[in-house]
Amino acid sequence: MKCARACAWGGGTIINAIATGLGAAFPISMRATAEVCEAERDSVSTYADVDMGPVLRAVALVREKLGLGPLSVRIEGDLPTAGGLKSSSATLNAVIRAAAELAGVKLDLFDAARLNAQISREVGISVTGAFDDAVASAVGRAYLTDNFKLVVIRELDVSGRAVVLIPPWEKRRHKLEEMGALAPVVRVAVSHAGLGMWKEAMLINAVAYGYALGYPPDPLLDALKLGAVGGVSGTGPSHVFVAEDPERLAQALAKYGKTYVVDIPRGPCEA
Numbered sequence: 001m002k003c004a005r006a007c008a009w010g011g012g013t014i015i016n017a018i019a020t021g022l023g024a025a026f027p028i029s030m031r032a033t034a035e036v037c038e039a040e041r042d043s044v045s046t047y048a049d050v051d052m053g054p055v056l057r058a059v060a061l062v063r064e065k066l067g068l069g070p071l072s073v074r075i076e077g078d079l080p081t082a083g084g085l086k087s088s089s090a091t092l093n094a095v096i097r098a099a100a101e102l103a104g105v106k107l108d109l110f111d112a113a114r115l116n117a118q119i120s121r122e123v124g125i126s127v128t129g130a131f132d133d134a135v136a137s138a139v140g141r142a143y144l145t146d147n148f149k150l151v152v153i154r155e156l157d158v159s160g161r162a163v164v165l166i167p168p169w170e171k172r173r174h175k176l177e178e179m180g181a182l183a184p185v186v187r188v189a190v191s192h193a194g195l196g197m198w199k200e201a202m203l204i205n206a207v208a209y210g211y212a213l214g215y216p217p218d219p220l221l222d223a224l225k226l227g228a229v230g231g232v233s234g235t236g237p238s239h240v241f242v243a244e245d246p247e248r249l250a251q252a253l254a255k256y257g258k259t260y261v262v263d264i265p266r267g268p269c270e271a
């Protein structure tokens, strides 16, 4: 039986696309790796404690699109599935890249992300398709994207290191009406990102979505006081901050939950 392996990055939010359809994300150096093998029937195993229904449906769609038979998929990695860290985008990117190799299909990383967005909408693991997350995860760079048109608007120059905070708060992704109500503010973030001003965009986004989703503002305020930028990632509860002195910030935020210092990759994940 032939097998292939590929990996993809998790990520953090600059602008959550749920309110406007336009979003931006950057990669973080936590990954999901997929080993995909020809098999007698579809199966998926993973390191994560997640509902396997959506990923199984996604694998069936990936192999249909690539003209493959049944697949056994094993997902490994260090990317937490706490919510907000783009674990579904990374998992699906890793599966798509490995399956494409198995099928002998040359798939450009942006096209892999497009397929990811189409499938993630179809199986219901994202609202907009999360093309912003999928591109950052596959290409390993930060971009502003239009998730409905599946186009990249521009690259954003995000580099250095980041702090991931995973607080013990429940997910609030069902608050679609609240997120939509903040669209006028999120459009201001999009205007800034369009000019390359991603730090301003990230702060406006964090304040808007933090408010709409009702997360406590304390981690964001503490991070701002220490000169970092960031806030809630996606719909949370994870928060992500880009910081000059990430060790100091991680220490300051440890009272809110688990913290990790991560790199911001500058290229695709290599398995």
Ligand SMILES: Nc1ncnc2c1ncn2[C@@H]1O[C@H](COP(=O)(O)OP(=O)(O)OP(=O)(O)O)[C@@H](O)[C@H]1O
Pocket: 032, 046, 047, 048, 050, 051, 052, 053, 054, 055, 056, 075, 080, 081, 082, 083, 084, 085, 086, 087, 088, 089, 091, 125, 234, 235, 236
């Ligand atoms: N590490 C993983 N291994 C296998 N399947 C996964 C993994 N992460 C996500 N999935 C699949 O995607 C579905 C949605 O997961 P989840 O909502 O936690 O994604 P997420 O990307 O972490 O969330 P967010 O969009 O908030 O960052 C899961 O039910 C599962 O089917």
Ligand SMILES: O=C(O)C1=C[C@@H](O)[C@@H](O)[C@H](O)C1
Pocket: 013, 015, 016, 017, 018, 023, 024, 084, 125, 126, 127, 128, 129, 130, 132, 133, 233, 234, 235
């Ligand atoms: O479900 C979605 O469409 C999205 C979820 C979050 O990750 C967002 O950050 C992303 O921009 C869009």
